[in-house]
Amino acid sequence: MLPLSLLKTAQSHPMLVELKNGETYNGHLVSCDSWMNINLRDVICTSKDGDRFWRMPECYIRGSTIKYLRIPDEVIDMVKEDAQAKSRNRTELNKNRVANSAQNQRAARSGNRNNFGNRSGQLSGGPGNNTQRVGVSGQGNRLLAQNNKNRK
Amino acid sequence: MSGLESYINHTVSIITADGRNFIGTLKGFDQTINIIIDECHERVFSTSSGIEQIVLGLHIIRGDNIAVIGLIDESIDSRLDLANIRGEPLGPVVH
Numbered sequence: 001m002l003p004l005s006l007l008k009t010a011q012s013h014p015m016l017v018e019l020k021n022g023e024t025y026n027g028h029l030v031s032c033d034s035w036m037n038i039n040l041r042d043v044i045c046t047s048k049d050g051d052r053f054w055r056m057p058e059c060y061i062r063g064s065t066i067k068y069l070r071i072p073d074e075v076i077d078m079v080k081e082d083a084q085a086k087s088r089n090r091t092e093l094n095k096n097r098v099a100n101s102a103q104n105q106r107a108a109r110s111g112n113r114n115n116f117g118n119r120s121g122q123l124s125g126g127p128g129n130n131t132q133r134v135g136v137s138g139q140g141n142r143l144l145a146q147n148n149k150n151r152k
Numbered sequence: 153m154s155g156l157e158s159y160i161n162h163t164v165s166i167i168t169a170d171g172r173n174f175i176g177t178l179k180g181f182d183q184t185i186n187i188i189i190d191e192c193h194e195r196v197f198s199t200s201s202g203i204e205q206i207v208l209g210l211h212i213i214r215g216d217n218i219a220v221i222g223l224i225d226e227s228i229d230s231r232l233d234l235a236n237i238r239g240e241p242l243g244p245v246v247h
Contacts (some may be wrong), residue, residue: 001188002181003181006180020216036186063214067168067213067214068214069214070208076210
């Protein structure tokens with residue numbers, strides 16, 4: 001399980017965030033990104049020595065300033081369902097990918113022959129070769145689009 | 153494969169850059185060594201009284217803040233008499 005998927009699952013849950021400078025922020029997680037930058041709502045900030053408090057409606061914390069996050073225990077069980085569903089999807093995706101890459105290799109092999117033709121055409125500066133080129137890249141794009149479709 | 157993979161679902165001891173010691177079950181990690189620790193406890197060392205154990209629960213510790221991750225032998229660890237172990241607390245990492 002990845003720490004950032006756990007964090008994503010913890011959205012809307014209360015949490016405690018301690019920064020490297022020792023300040024702690026208690027609030028509900030609104031959103032987070034892949035750098036661990038986070039948005040909190042209904043926040044209470046506590047100074048390093050724990051004797052001063054500030055209440056704020058929301059705050060944004062840069063991920064790199066975080067020391068650790070304390071998350072409600074039940075959140076870890078919620079990730080498991082997500083992760084399992086994802087890994088199931090992934091195995092199916094991989095099956096498709098293997099099938100597609102075999103297809104792509106065949107396309108690339110035949111495409112290469114055309115590319116050589118194009119290159120020599122380009123050197124001689126013949127404009128007519130462009131049409132052929134578009135045809136080849138068009139085929140590539142179709143394969144890509146198909147690939148992307150399967151990936152979703 | 154990262155050496156941490158074999159620690160997954162085992163009890164580990166984390167020493168952080170600020171000199172704290174966390175014990176818990178390693179549930180996950182990523183390429184920057186951010187880690188998920190379940191059933192996390194902090195062990196606070198002091199010279200005047202035994203080790204104080206503070207229950208913290210589920211934690212994500214950011215990789216920047218981690219100095220050491222060690223595998224705990226649970227059979228040895230459970231035999232420790234924490235109340236009678238004294239020791240100086242660690243200081244923070246000096247950069």
